[in-house]
């Protein structure tokens with residue numbers, strides 16, 4: 001059985017206001033609310049040393065605070081130069097009103 005990692009309460013993640021989460025032994029994670037749907041990606045931009053949660057969420061797109069690159073929050077695909085490498089995404093489950101991912 002796969003064990004789940006609890007990241008944060010669903011209620012803490014407002015639409016358009018991504019939340020950074022640190023869990024032992026995992027990379028820094030970003031939790032997003034896109035129109036009521038919850039998504040999780042790595043928080044570190046694949047272009048440089050920036051936390052995506054310091055950037056700007058525009059619907060389903062997260063714009064990095066550095067250099068203007070961006071990613072699709074649902075798929076992790078790089079959407080704007082200079083980002084070219086996708087950001088890792090994690091399947092999300094909601095358990096008891098908490099945002100959870102599988103233990104990688």
Ligand code: FES
Nearest residue numbers: 045048064067069
């Ligand atoms: Fe994110 Fe350069 S560090 S676009």
